[in-house]
Amino acid sequence: MAETATTLPPAPAREASRFDVKAFLTRYGAWIALALLILVNLAITPNFATWQTLNVNLTQVCAIVIVGVGMTLVIATGGIDLSVGALMAIAGALAPLIFLGKLFPLPHPAIGIALAFVLPVLVTGFLGWCNGWLITHLRIQPIIATLVLFIAGRGIAQVFTNGNLQVFNLPEFQFIGLGRVFGIPFQAVLMVIIVAVAAWMLKRTVFGRQVLAIGGNERAARLAGIPVATVKQRVYLISGLLSGIAGLIVIARNSAADANLVGLGMELDAIAAVAVGGTLLTGGRATVVGTLVGALIIQLVRYTLLANGVPDAAALVAKAAIIVLAVWLQRQGQR
Amino acid sequence: MTASATLKTLQTIGRFGVLLALVALIVFGWLRYENFLGTYNVLSVLRYNSMFALVALGMCFVIITGGIDLSVGSTAALGSVVAALASPYGAVPGLLAGLGAGLIVGACNAFIITRLNILPFITTLATMLAASGCALLLAGNQSVSVSYESGFTELGQGDFLGFPIPAWIAIAAYLLGSLVLNLTSFGRTVLAIGGNEDAARLMGLPANRVKALVYLASGGLAGLAGVILAAQFGAGQPIEGVGWELFAIAAVVVGGTLLTGGVGSVGSTLAGVLLLGLIFNILNFENGLGWISLSAYWQSVIRGLFLLLVVAIQARLSVRAEQTV
Numbered sequence: 001m002a003e004t005a006t007t008l009p010p011a012p013a014r015e016a017s018r019f020d021v022k023a024f025l026t027r028y029g030a031w032i033a034l035a036l037l038i039l040v041n042l043a044i045t046p047n048f049a050t051w052q053t054l055n056v057n058l059t060q061v062c063a064i065v066i067v068g069v070g071m072t073l074v075i076a077t078g079g080i081d082l083s084v085g086a087l088m089a090i091a092g093a094l095a096p097l098i099f100l101g102k103l104f105p106l107p108h109p110a111i112g113i114a115l116a117f118v119l120p121v122l123v124t125g126f127l128g129w130c131n132g133w134l135i136t137h138l139r140i141q142p143i144i145a146t147l148v149l150f151i152a153g154r155g156i157a158q159v160f161t162n163g164n165l166q167v168f169n170l171p172e173f174q175f176i177g178l179g180r181v182f183g184i185p186f187q188a189v190l191m192v193i194i195v196a197v198a199a200w201m202l203k204r205t206v207f208g209r210q211v212l213a214i215g216g217n218e219r220a221a222r223l224a225g226i227p228v229a230t231v232k233q234r235v236y237l238i239s240g241l242l243s244g245i246a247g248l249i250v251i252a253r254n255s256a257a258d259a260n261l262v263g264l265g266m267e268l269d270a271i272a273a274v275a276v277g278g279t280l281l282t283g284g285r286a287t288v289v290g291t292l293v294g295a296l297i298i299q300l301v302r303y304t305l306l307a308n309g310v311p312d313a314a315a316l317v318a319k320a321a322i323i324v325l326a327v328w329l330q331r332q333g334q335r
Numbered sequence: 336m337t338a339s340a341t342l343k344t345l346q347t348i349g350r351f352g353v354l355l356a357l358v359a360l361i362v363f364g365w366l367r368y369e370n371f372l373g374t375y376n377v378l379s380v381l382r383y384n385s386m387f388a389l390v391a392l393g394m395c396f397v398i399i400t401g402g403i404d405l406s407v408g409s410t411a412a413l414g415s416v417v418a419a420l421a422s423p424y425g426a427v428p429g430l431l432a433g434l435g436a437g438l439i440v441g442a443c444n445a446f447i448i449t450r451l452n453i454l455p456f457i458t459t460l461a462t463m464l465a466a467s468g469c470a471l472l473l474a475g476n477q478s479v480s481v482s483y484e485s486g487f488t489e490l491g492q493g494d495f496l497g498f499p500i501p502a503w504i505a506i507a508a509y510l511l512g513s514l515v516l517n518l519t520s521f522g523r524t525v526l527a528i529g530g531n532e533d534a535a536r537l538m539g540l541p542a543n544r545v546k547a548l549v550y551l552a553s554g555g556l557a558g559l560a561g562v563i564l565a566a567q568f569g570a571g572q573p574i575e576g577v578g579w580e581l582f583a584i585a586a587v588v589v590g591g592t593l594l595t596g597g598v599g600s601v602g603s604t605l606a607g608v609l610l611l612g613l614i615f616n617i618l619n620f621e622n623g624l625g626w627i628s629l630s631a632y633w634q635s636v637i638r639g640l641f642l643l644l645v646v647a648i649q650a651r652l653s654v655r656a657e658q659t660v
Contacts, residue, residue: 080456140647144594144646147585151639152640272464281456313472316468319461323457323460324451327457
């Protein structure tokens with residue numbers, strides 16, 4: 001794969017002279033780690049090379065990747081979005097309320113299902129846009145602006161549902177989480193499409209270039225005539241939309257929506273995936289495909305440990321070590 | 336207005352703003368509810384919020400240096416588990432064990448941030464996961480009940496001179512914190528690093544050592560909060576502490592400390608903690624009156640709105656200040 005990281009300015013010229021181990025590790029480290037993990041698993045984990053393993057890992061990782069794509073774009077502008085988990089909870093709470101007809105009477109069940117897909121995602125998109133507005137117009141730091149919704153968002157979802165678990169069985173809606181296309185989980189197909197579109201956008205479109213330019217040097221970007229506020233708002237809007245989609249996938253998969261749990265800790269998982277994937281946390285260099293790889297690495301480590309009888313809690317410690325190691329390697333490569 | 340004068344004005348508004356809001360809230364509660372200022376309510380609010388106060392104090396120092404510590408919540412959980420495991424040996428060993436666990440996490444943060452030069456945000460995110468994992472491992476995925484014979488529970492439930500012991504601990508920590516920030520060269524270095532780390536370094540201030548100590552202190556205070564948590568509720572709780580870090584950040588911000596660092600006050604952080612804590616208390620009283628019935632879930636919505644209000648006002652003020660410069 002040639003596509004690893006999209007940088008501005010494109011292709012630094014000094015890489016020809018000699019083989020640089022550190023730079024190589026920074027660039028392809030995530031891929032090497034993923035390959036090693038798969039090899040280790042093939043060697044030690046029983047029944048690893050099966051469809052079932054692939055499906056389990058894919059379904060576990062989908063929501064993280066989809067949220068992680070939005071997070072990648074946000075981090076590429078030098079920002080951060082802590083509200084993603086709370087937004088997932090809001091989308092997850094809204095959708096059942098809509099298709100169960102609790103919010104307003106439905107003329108036809110099909111309309112309810114259609115609205116249950118569209119409305120929650122629009123709402124979370126709007127809330128993401130609000131994050132962007134706070135950041136660009138009131139000039140509040142991203143970490144604080146999105147902290148507001150992190151705190152309030154889950155509360156809003158809980159108030160909607162009064163904290164109750166909403167159970168449902170609606171195959172048409174749950175297709176997004178349980179459905180299959182040619183035997184592949186639909187959510188994985190959706191994930192691949194989202195990653196491909198976002199990677200293309202970041203690499204090939206003006207918008208993508210602007211995102212990276214802002215993350216690289218916001219002042220310079222502004223002086224160069226880039227509409228910084230508009231671009232940033234769009235980035236947070238996208239993050240909100242993707243969080244909404246991830247929220248729908250999670251509730252569809254569980255056949256239940258629990259506002260207390262949907263998306264809990266997702267902001268950390270998404271940031272971890274972005275960091276491990278090789279996106280620069282200070283902005284200016286980002287890779288969407290890397291985020292996918294990062295999420296797969298974190299998921300595979302967890303799976304490897306669990307499949308070999310290590311308790312889940314120890315997997316948390318391993319995850320922490322991976323994050324620190326990945327970011328440390330990244331810093332080594334920069335020097 | 337010069338830049339430093341602007342900063343001073345902002346600081347004053349931040350400081351008195353939170354005090355005014357706190358006084359207004361207390362007067363509101365006093366006029367509206369019977370027993371709001373009764374001994375029982377006041378003491379239980381203080382007892383419960385002293386844990387958050389300790390965590391917020393550490394966060395205040397970290398934020399003044401321009402950093403952030405996301406690991407405090409799970410550090411407190413780890414502290415509570417370790418303290419509960421050590422509680423059969425008595426109150427002091429339990430206290431020291433919890434404190435020690437917190438200091439270890441703090442030391443990890445300090446090492447990674449100052450030696451490996453990794454952003455505080457991502458470092459403490461990782462140690463948050465690690466501390467939480469350690470807490471779950473030590474506790475075997477369930478809460479660990481404390482010993483009731485050794486006197487350990489006094490640390491959370493006991494009184495000294497008619498005042499809850501956790502509140503004494505918090506008050507002592509805040510007095511010490513205030514002295515350190517305002518009167519020592521360490522405190523001035525903390526402020527200098529937050530104002531401009533490069534300048535502080537060039538002036539020969541021991542920036543790395545001071546930063547390391549700040550994260551160490553934050554970890555230790557979180558461990559202490561965990562000890563109080565375990566003593567108060569009779570169990571070490573590995574899954575408690577979720578969201579504490581954000582509560583602490585919110586309290587610090589509401590108290591007028593700027594997240595960009597360099598400005599901050601220990602006293603207004605305490606006011607911020609009490610303000611956010613009282614919102615929950617008043618919600619309970621309001622429900623008790625029976626006019627409205629708001630579920631506990633409104634608590635976080637109201638806290639979030641409050642935080643929004645404060646940062647929006649702060650942002651407006653600083654934009655205006657920039658324009659007048």
